[in-house]
Amino acid sequence: MGVNGARLKRVAETGRAPVSLVIDGTPATALEGDTLLTAVLTNGRQLRVSEFGDGVRSGFCLMGACQDCWVYTEEGGRLRACSTPVAEGMRIVTRGATWPRLG
Amino acid sequence: MAVHGAFAALAGKVEYLPETLAWNIQPGALHVARDGVARKLPFDAIILATGATDRLLPVPGWTRPGVYSLGGAQVSLKAQACAIGAKVAFLGTGPLLYLVASQYLKAGAEVAAVLDTSPNAARFKALPLMASRPELLVKGAALLWKLRRAGVPILRGVTPIAIEGDAEQGVTGLRVKDAQGRERQFGADAVAMGWHLRPETQLADLAGCAFEHDALSGLWMAKMEPDGRTGVKGVYLAGDSARILGADGAEIAGRLAASSVLMDLGIAVPVAEVTELHARRAVMDRFRRGLLKAFPWPGHLAAAVPDDTLLCRCEAITAGELRRSASALGAPEVNRAKALTRVGMGRCQGRYCGPAGQEVLAAARGVPLPEVGRLRGQAPVKPLSIATIAEDA
Amino acid sequence: MPEANVADVIVVGGGLMGSATAFFLRQRGMSVILLERGLVGQQASGTNFGNVRRQGRFLPQLPLANRSREIWGKLPELIGEDVEFIRTGHLRVGYRPEHVGMMEAYRDGAKPYGLDLELISGNALRERFPFIGPEAIAGSYSPHDGHANPRLSAPAFARAARRAGAQVVENCEVMAIERGVEDFRVETKTGAVFRAPLVQISAGAWGGRLAARFGEAVPIEARGPQMAVTEPVPYAITPVLGVTTKEKLEVIYARQVTRGNIVFGGTAHGPADLDTIRASVRPEVTLHQFTQLKRMVPALAQLNLIRVWSGIEGYMRDDLPVMGPSAKVPGLFYAFGFCGHGFQLGPGVGDVMAELIATGATTTPIEPFGIARFAGAA
Numbered sequence: 001m002g003v004n005g006a007r008l009k010r011v012a013e014t015g016r017a018p019v020s021l022v023i024d025g026t027p028a029t030a031l032e033g034d035t036l037l038t039a040v041l042t043n044g045r046q047l048r049v050s051e052f053g054d055g056v057r058s059g060f061c062l063m064g065a066c067q068d069c070w071v072y073t074e075e076g077g078r079l080r081a082c083s084t085p086v087a088e089g090m091r092i093v094t095r096g097a098t099w100p101r102l103g
Numbered sequence: 104m105a106v107h108g109a110f111a112a113l114a115g116k117v118e119y120l121p122e123t124l125a126w127n128i129q130p131g132a133l134h135v136a137r138d139g140v141a142r143k144l145p146f147d148a149i150i151l152a153t154g155a156t157d158r159l160l161p162v163p164g165w166t167r168p169g170v171y172s173l174g175g176a177q178v179s180l181k182a183q184a185c186a187i188g189a190k191v192a193f194l195g196t197g198p199l200l201y202l203v204a205s206q207y208l209k210a211g212a213e214v215a216a217v218l219d220t221s222p223n224a225a226r227f228k229a230l231p232l233m234a235s236r237p238e239l240l241v242k243g244a245a246l247l248w249k250l251r252r253a254g255v256p257i258l259r260g261v262t263p264i265a266i267e268g269d270a271e272q273g274v275t276g277l278r279v280k281d282a283q284g285r286e287r288q289f290g291a292d293a294v295a296m297g298w299h300l301r302p303e304t305q306l307a308d309l310a311g312c313a314f315e316h317d318a319l320s321g322l323w324m325a326k327m328e329p330d331g332r333t334g335v336k337g338v339y340l341a342g343d344s345a346r347i348l349g350a351d352g353a354e355i356a357g358r359l360a361a362s363s364v365l366m367d368l369g370i371a372v373p374v375a376e377v378t379e380l381h382a383r384r385a386v387m388d389r390f391r392r393g394l395l396k397a398f399p400w401p402g403h404l405a406a407a408v409p410d411d412t413l414l415c416r417c418e419a420i421t422a423g424e425l426r427r428s429a430s431a432l433g434a435p436e437v438n439r440a441k442a443l444t445r446v447g448m449g450r451c452q453g454r455y456c457g458p459a460g461q462e463v464l465a466a467a468r469g470v471p472l473p474e475v476g477r478l479r480g481q482a483p484v485k486p487l488s489i490a491t492i493a494e495d496a
Numbered sequence: 497m498p499e500a501n502v503a504d505v506i507v508v509g510g511g512l513m514g515s516a517t518a519f520f521l522r523q524r525g526m527s528v529i530l531l532e533r534g535l536v537g538q539q540a541s542g543t544n545f546g547n548v549r550r551q552g553r554f555l556p557q558l559p560l561a562n563r564s565r566e567i568w569g570k571l572p573e574l575i576g577e578d579v580e581f582i583r584t585g586h587l588r589v590g591y592r593p594e595h596v597g598m599m600e601a602y603r604d605g606a607k608p609y610g611l612d613l614e615l616i617s618g619n620a621l622r623e624r625f626p627f628i629g630p631e632a633i634a635g636s637y638s639p640h641d642g643h644a645n646p647r648l649s650a651p652a653f654a655r656a657a658r659r660a661g662a663q664v665v666e667n668c669e670v671m672a673i674e675r676g677v678e679d680f681r682v683e684t685k686t687g688a689v690f691r692a693p694l695v696q697i698s699a700g701a702w703g704g705r706l707a708a709r710f711g712e713a714v715p716i717e718a719r720g721p722q723m724a725v726t727e728p729v730p731y732a733i734t735p736v737l738g739v740t741t742k743e744k745l746e747v748i749y750a751r752q753v754t755r756g757n758i759v760f761g762g763t764a765h766g767p768a769d770l771d772t773i774r775a776s777v778r779p780e781v782t783l784h785q786f787t788q789l790k791r792m793v794p795a796l797a798q799l800n801l802i803r804v805w806s807g808i809e810g811y812m813r814d815d816l817p818v819m820g821p822s823a824k825v826p827g828l829f830y831a832f833g834f835c836g837h838g839f840q841l842g843p844g845v846g847d848v849m850a851e852l853i854a855t856g857a858t859t860t861p862i863e864p865f866g867i868a869r870f871a872g873a874a
Contacts, residue, residue, distance in 0.1 A: 007169060007273070007293075011210040013184040038183045045273065046168050051728040051756050052419035055270020058168035060416065060455070062175030065156045065303070067450030067486060068416055070727070070800075077798045078727070080486075082175075099729045100795030102626045127779040134779040141783050432651065439535055442542060442647040450727055450802050482777065486727060486800035489790065493783040 003028075007058055008041040021090040022074075030086045037062065037069050037081035039090075046094055047071050047081050056095075072097035106354075125153075126483035128310045131337070136487055142494045148337045148364045151307050152357060155300035155343035158322075159455050160220075160405050161422065162194070162277075163412045164266030165296065169274035173297025177203045186212040188293025192277055194263060195297040196221040196398040198239075201246045203295060204255065214255045215291040218279050220298070220401045222260035232393030235386050258287065262404060266294055298400055301458060302344045308480030310338045316473040319392060320347075321400045322458065323477040329384055330377075331360025332367075339364055352387035355380050405459040406466035414463065415456040417449020422463050429467035436476040440464055450486060453478040503527040503663065505853055506682050506692040508670050508706065509699035511541035512646075512839065513831045515653035515664075516846020517696055517853075519575065522660035524854040529690050530654065530662055531682065533669040533702075534773075537650025540700050540838065543807025544721060545749060545761050546646045547736055548840045549586045550611055551638035552602065554816060556864050557841075558609035563860050564844025565640065571843075575656035579649040582754070585735040586641035587625060589632035589792060595740045599636040602740075613638050627733055629794045636740060643736050643751045646839055653846070673709065675825055694853055696829040701810030702770060703818065703832025707867065710825050714870045715813035716833050719765035720775030720806035724782060726799045728756030737792060738762075748788035750796075758796065763788055768808040775806040811835045819845065819865035821852065829853055830867055 016031040023040055030039030037059050040047055046056035047069050059069035062082045069081040074091040076099045113119075120137060127134040133144045157172040164170070171179070171187045173195055179185045186207060192215040193204045204217045233240055250257060260282030267288075268275040276290040299320075307325040308314070312333045314323045324346065331339040341360035342353040359380050362372045408414060410423030425446050434440035437447070437460060446460050447453030453460070457478050464475045505521055507514045510532030518530040530536075548568050550561040572578040590596055596615075603613040614637045621635040622628050628635070658664045669685040673695060682690040697706045704716035733752040739762075741747060750760040763784050768775035782804055790797045810833040812818065817835060822828035831849050834841065844860070852858045 008179065008183075008185040008187060009189055009212070011180070011184055011186050011212060033183075035183060038179070038185055042185065050166070050419055054166060054413060054419045056168055056273075057166065058273065060170065060175060061156060061172045062178045063156065063172075064485065065451065066172070066416065066455050067727075067802075070450070070486075075798075076795065078488075078800060097730070100627055100732060100793075100798070102795065127782075129779065141779075143779070432655075435535070443651070448803065450800075452803065481803050481805055482779070482782070483801055483804070486802050487782075488797075489726065489786045489799050489801055490797040491783065491786060493780070 003043045005045070006042050007045045008038060010042060019086050019088050021086060021088070021092065023092050024094055034086045035082055036071065036079060036084040036086050036090065036092070039086040040071065040081060040092060040094065044094070049095055072099070076101035124483070124485055124487065125306060126485065126487045128306050130311075136491050139488065139490055139492060140494050141491050146337065148339065148368065149310075150331065150339045150341050150357070150360045150364065151310070151344060152342040153303040153306055153344040155302050155347055156454055157297035158299050158301040158400065158458050159296065160195070160263070160298055160401065161408050161412050161414050161456070161459050162263040162266055162296070163409055164268060166413050166416050167266055167268050167270060167273050169268065169292055170266055170294045170296065173199055173203055173295045176295035177206065180206055180210055186210060187295060188274070188291065189213060190215050190291045191293045191295060192216050192218065192289050192291035193295050194218045194277065196401070197297070197299040198243055198394065198398070199297060199299070201243065201250065205246045205249050208250065208253050208255065214250070214253070216256040216258065216289045217250060218261045218263070219257070219259045220261055220263070220404060221398045222282065225399055226397045229393045229397035232389050233397060235389040235393065239390065256289070258282070299395070299398065300343060300347050301454075302347065304344060305452065305480045305484040307333070307338070307340060307344065309482055309484070311335045312338060314477060319395045321402050321472060329359065329381060330363045331356065332363050346388065346391065348384070348387040348391055352384065352391070355384045355387060359384060402462045402472065405462035408459060408463060414460060415446040415449060417451050418445040420444055420446045425460060425463050426467040429464050434464070435468065436474070437461055437464055437478050438476065441478060447478045452481065501529070501688065501690045503529045503692045505529070505694045505696065506531065506680065506690050507696045507698060508673070508682070509697065509703070509832070510536040510650065510654055510664065510666065511539060511698060511700050512537060512650040512653065512842035513834070513845050513849070514696070514698035515650045515657060516843050517698060517831065517849045518657035518662045518664070519653050519660065520846045520850030521853065522657055522662050524850055526854055528657070528662045529692065530657065530664045531668050531670055531684060531690065532664070532666045535666050536654040536664065537647070540807050540809040540834070541650040541842070542647050543723060543805055544646050544809070544836070544839045545723060545759060546643045546751065546839060547586075547749065548581060548644050549638070549641045549736060549738070550840065551586050551588060551606070551613060551636065551641060552738070552740070553837065554864070555605050555609065556861065557816075558606060558611055559860050560841060560844050560848060560862060562610060563847060564841050567843035567847060568642075568644065575652055576659070577648070577652040577655065579644050579652050580753070581642060581644035583640055583642040584751075586638040586738070587735040588636045588738045588740045589621070589628060590634045590740045591631050591746070592633070596634045598740050599634060603636065611638065625735070627793050627795055629791055631791055637735070641736065649839070649842065653843070673706065675827070680827065694827045694829070696831060696849060696853065698831040700832055701768065701808045703810060703830065705770070707818070707830060710822060710828060712822060712824055712867050714818060714833065714867060717811045718768040718770050718808050719811050719836075720768040720777070721761055721809055721836060722764060722766050722777050722781045722785065722804070722806060723759065723761040724777070724785065724801055724804045725760070726758040726796070727802050729758070729799060731756055733758065733793070739792065745784065746788060748785060748792055750789065750793065758799070760785060760789055766806055768806070770808070773808065775808050777804040777806050809834075809836045817865050818867050819849070819862050820867065823866065823868035823871065
């Protein structure tokens with residue numbers, strides 16, 4: 001399982017129940033027990049764009065310390081991908097997020 | 104696992120707050136947040152066991168997607184059953200480098216290379232200290248043998264040159280200089296990097312603990328006695344956040360800190376047991392010192408990070424900008440340099456740029472490492488949602 | 497070649513006031529020594545909110561604030577360094593009808609001083625500044641105010657002063673100042689002695705202790721501002737934001753830097769200790785700030801706080817600074833105790849004090865800030 005060309009490669013425990021989410025407007029599938037980071041990076045290659053013009057980021061410490069994996073929700077909310085369990089129906093934006101979302 | 108068993112026995116006897124951020128501390132009260140609600144937890148005594156995170160050395164290209172901390176690479180594999188890439192290179196030093204590489208191998212991932220910055224000679228010098236825990240030496244040798252047998256290139260005494268790739272697509276490989284000074288290139292779509300661990304000391308700092316510079320590790324550590332007592336009344340330290348003694352050492356340090364708390368609260372503890380714990384801790388500490396000698400932190404490499412390399416991942420500040428603060432702007436120590444350049448001012452609060460930043464600044468100023476000081480801790484310990492509401496508000 | 501450690505003027509205290517004074521004294525051709533206990537701009541000058549705001553000030557202070565605003569507008573050319581000053585406008589919102597009355601009265605009072613404020617009501621306010629929350633019923637907008645980076649400002653003025661020939665000495669705590677027959681003798685903790693016929697005390701919250709040594713005790717109290725900053729997000733909030741109210745617990749202020757972080761503070765102060773030189777942020781204040789912040793800009797609820805800090809500010813009993821010549825000692829001048837609103841004034845204070853010290857008079861009225869107002873009161 002896992003999308004071709006995605007950053008993370010699943011090596012075991014692929015029999016878990018699927019979870020649906022939307023990443024940058026495109027439907028995607030993850031597995032129950034995934035962190036949001038795993039869910040996004042088994043479907044694609046990045047989590048966020050550096051605010052300061054030096055390119056995209058895909059997380060770093062994976063233990064809630066470096067804060068380099070915060071993603072936006074479609075509503076402009078913030079989630080730390082490495083410590084947030086994926087949940088059915090999540091809608092995530094990895095590029096060109098709008099903040100603040102008004103009205 | 105012993106830890107899980109011990110914890111199960113506590114069920115119903117302690118208030119357990121999982122998924123809780125301890126974001127600030129004041130004399131006699133810890134401030135926590137959970138599910139959007141902030142609480143103040145008053146205490147007579149507190150044991151801070153806040154753990155450790157990887158110590159990082161910036162390498163040109165280390166902010167590219169596909170580069171992860173060594174600990175992170177292990178978390179991905181063990182907790183998420185995912186490899187960080189199809190072909191992974193391991194860069195850094197310490198036993199964890201070899202352990203995680205062999206775990207990747209076992210999981211079926213391709214290991215591009217294990218690239219250790221420590222020279223071979225360091226191992227031999229450290230042997231007398233490391234012989235304090237021979238069983239671990241044997242384990243280490245077995246790991247190495249497995250990696251070699253699988254044909255994984257293992258290089259020691261390397262100098263990282265750059266992680267190759269681009270800022271959009273990420274890692275395509277990395278280049279190092281080997282011990283003989285020859286340039287070597289390894290193709291990889293992911294890099295795991297780490298140079299041992301650094302203690303997570305934010306709460307100890309905010310609690311008012313004094314800090315001392317440890318010459319062997321090059322790290323600033325909270326001042327403490329081996330029994331976990333700090334100079335601050337009611338504040339005790341245990342585990343990797345105090346001294347990096349590994350899992351067994353952490354258990355001993357935890358029991359010692361708990362004994363100190365009980366004694367200070369006027370509750371008797373068996374003296375013989377405490378004496379024995381101290382003896383066992385001393386062995387762990389001897390081994391810790393051996394590890395630091397065998398796998399030394401390459402401060403000279405940190406000091407020499409190229410000017411255009413991003414030092415501070417959060418704020419995207421280069422090593423050159425930090426050096427300019429030391430020279431043109433006259434910053435004599437790291438907090439001043441932070442105020443002028445934003446190095447260490449970002450979301451991670453200097454966890455990942457701090458150790459290297461000190462080296463860069465000290466070298467640029469031409470002073471010994473301890474003279475540039477350490478980044479003072481600032482709340483919140485980790486980002487705190489502004490949606491958070493005080494329980495009593 | 498002038499004698500070492502001797503100058504026309506010694507400035508005690510290298511905050512923004514002292515650094516700017518040193519710079520402008522050099523502009524007027526006077527030799528100057530700036531003595532700083534630690535590093536330039538470390539206390540109130542480097543830790544404040546960074547507001548370059550005139551709106552809401554004590555009206556008789558507006559001529560000084562206007563003069564300062566002119567200097568801010570000449571940066572970075574004047575000092576050769578960028579301190580991130582940008583003219584963004586400054587917006588204060590009000591939540592209750594009495595706040596509108598306060599805004600109208602202030603607008604009418606400020607007009608003769610040349611400060612034009614625009615009152616905007618409820619829906620028009622949200623149309624123009626859509627991030628403002630529904631509770632705001634009016635706003636008062638000051639188009640030419642803005643903000644700058646306090647961490648950079650005092651050091652930049654001090655470096656400019658040094659380039660212009662001032663002697664700037666850091667890590668040099670003043671232990672004694674004595675008035676001799678001809679000049680002042682200033683001795684520092686390092687044992688160095690400096691002499692000058694003129695001395696300015698611009699030692700912030702510590703200014704009261706130095707003034708007391710000259711028999712001019714003042715009612716001053718040290719407090720810690722409670723500052724905080726969010727993670728960076730797309731640049732969306734242009735003006736500096738604040739609240740018009742008489743309730744201190746409602747007073748929140750915020751500004752977004754162009755890099756994206758939103759700096760905020762207000763509602764209360766924390767403890768500040770002049771002896772240990774420590775000030776801290778009370779966790780309870782941070783949480784209360786969240787409440788007021790979300791009231792002003794609800795979308796901020798989506799963001800994270802990443803850092804808090806404090807500093808040491810000197811507050812006078814009447815909330816006005818001490819500025820001008822000593823009432824007792826010839827050749828002695830004061831500029832301290834700016835009560836948490838000194839950042840905008842800093843460059844203007846430096847310019848006015850340099851004028852006063854060099855010429856004996858100033859074209860900008862500063863009488864309300866004279867130290868004599870406290871004679872026998874402290």
